[in-house]
Amino acid sequence: MDTREIISDIRENDKNLNSFIILDTEGLAGKNRASGGVLAGRRIAVKSNMCVEGLPATCASKTLENYIAPYDAAVVEAVKRNGGLIVGLANMDEFACGASGETSYFGPTQNPRAPGFIPGGSSSGSAAAVSAGLVDIALGSDTGGSIRNPASHCGVAGFKPTYGLVSRYGLIDMAMSLDQIGPLAKDVRDVALMMDVIAGHDHRDGVSLPVGKQDCQFSKNLNPELKGRRLGYAQEFDRLIADGGIRKTIHNAVDNLSSAGAEIVDISLPNLEKSLPTYYLNVYVEFYSATRKFDGRRYGLRIEDACGEEVLRRILLGSYISQKEYSGRYYRKALQARSVIRNELSFAMKDVDVIIGPTVPKLPHKIGTRIDDPMVMYAYDIFTTPVNLAGLPAGSVPAGTVDGIPTGLQVIGKPLGDQTVLDVMHGFQLLG
Numbered sequence: 001m002d003t004r005e006i007i008s009d010i011r012e013n014d015k016n017l018n019s020f021i022i023l024d025t026e027g028l029a030g031k032n033r034a035s036g037g038v039l040a041g042r043r044i045a046v047k048s049n050m051c052v053e054g055l056p057a058t059c060a061s062k063t064l065e066n067y068i069a070p071y072d073a074a075v076v077e078a079v080k081r082n083g084g085l086i087v088g089l090a091n092m093d094e095f096a097c098g099a100s101g102e103t104s105y106f107g108p109t110q111n112p113r114a115p116g117f118i119p120g121g122s123s124s125g126s127a128a129a130v131s132a133g134l135v136d137i138a139l140g141s142d143t144g145g146s147i148r149n150p151a152s153h154c155g156v157a158g159f160k161p162t163y164g165l166v167s168r169y170g171l172i173d174m175a176m177s178l179d180q181i182g183p184l185a186k187d188v189r190d191v192a193l194m195m196d197v198i199a200g201h202d203h204r205d206g207v208s209l210p211v212g213k214q215d216c217q218f219s220k221n222l223n224p225e226l227k228g229r230r231l232g233y234a235q236e237f238d239r240l241i242a243d244g245g246i247r248k249t250i251h252n253a254v255d256n257l258s259s260a261g262a263e264i265v266d267i268s269l270p271n272l273e274k275s276l277p278t279y280y281l282n283v284y285v286e287f288y289s290a291t292r293k294f295d296g297r298r299y300g301l302r303i304e305d306a307c308g309e310e311v312l313r314r315i316l317l318g319s320y321i322s323q324k325e326y327s328g329r330y331y332r333k334a335l336q337a338r339s340v341i342r343n344e345l346s347f348a349m350k351d352v353d354v355i356i357g358p359t360v361p362k363l364p365h366k367i368g369t370r371i372d373d374p375m376v377m378y379a380y381d382i383f384t385t386p387v388n389l390a391g392l393p394a395g396s397v398p399a400g401t402v403d404g405i406p407t408g409l410q411v412i413g414k415p416l417g418d419q420t421v422l423d424v425m426h427g428f429q430l431l432g
């Protein structure tokens with residue numbers, strides 16, 4: 001099949017899914033693509049908050065509906081340099097604010113594994129396109145769970161690297177101290193392969209870590225051996241998992257890892273619950289600041305005039321909290337709470353290689369379910385947000401299904417312990 005046929009095939013199969021906002025029918029993403037490389041022949045989806053030169057970078061918002069990216073994001077350059085075929089830009093929650101994929105201006109995405117249910121978000125289209133087999137690998141972004149949450153609901157693997165390991169140059173930020181780009185694929189080996197391509201230092205991202213390309217050979221070093229690995233499981237997980245089926249699936253996963261020779265270590269994360277308010281307070285303030293450039297002059301429309309309800313809520317709350325007289329009361333507290341959570345995680349990991357546990361606390365809801373209380377939506381993020389607050393690497397790997405709906409096992413690593421997380425995910429996936 002040539003590129004044109006591949007894309008028209010995807011268009012046909014995406015009709016009921018809506019996992020793409022833009023398909024590259026004109027071949028614009030082909031500019032600067034190498035003819036060979038480790039991604040040659042692989043179909044790649046890119047989340048709509050990353051710049052692909054010549055294509056609209058919409059962030060799934062009316063605000064940027066007609067904004068054309070003037071350059072390639074660092075990760076997009078890397079994909080092209082390695083011969084990957086970028087087929088289009090994936091659907092997502094508006095400006096990555098959400099956990100369901102329903103806040104997109106371009107309509108919700110279906111869950112290919114559970115029709116009628118949300119695929120999770122905010123990298124909803126990236127996970128759905130992989131799950132439906134429309135692409136081999138997708139890029140998503142994860143600020144508080146947006147790669148791992150949809151990976152879990154759609155039955156694919158998704159990985160959020162250590163903060164600063166993958167360049168954010170050309171990513172339209174949501175909350176820059178938390179945002180991280182990462183891959184989704186069915187097989188952890190493909191996740192690792194994409195990490196080889198996108199990880200490593202980039203001087204154009206101010207928080208990029210000084211990690212050389214030679215230290216980013218994740219796929220080559222992938223080691224599925226589970227024997228002797230020390231895996232921490234927090235007692236708090238059991239209380240906070242809101243669904244009995246998910247609890248059972250995660251317990252099964254833990255048992256399987258233990259039978260394969262891993263040592264399960266009890267750990268405790270007493271402040272786990274505080275990660276939600278801590279995360280959202282940080283996000284409101286950073287997101288408000290990130291959106292000030294969308295004032296209608298340079299990029300698209302004025303965001304407050306064009307955005308949906310959830311984005312507006314965050315802008316309003318962010319502006320309120322940012323006002324001088326409130327800053328000490330909310331934001332500074334949130335920063336303090338953030339270091340408590342970071343310290344707690346680093347203490348809990350002293351004695352183990354990784355933490356294992358659930359990715360999501362509850363099953364996805366039906367598309368279109370009326371949710372009046374934002375806390376109900378935010379509740380999906382309880383197990384994923386602490387990881388971003390601490391800047392750690394973590395992935396979700398399929399662990400089984402509950403009533404036919406997939407759910408994932410989350411593996412959380414130490415700073416720059418990305419290889420170990422991928423190893424455990426791979427080892428677990430091979431158990432079948």
Ligand code: GLN
Nearest residue numbers: 096098099143144145146
């Ligand atoms: N669901 C979380 C939020 O809405 C996470 C979003 C993300 O990771 N981009 O903020």
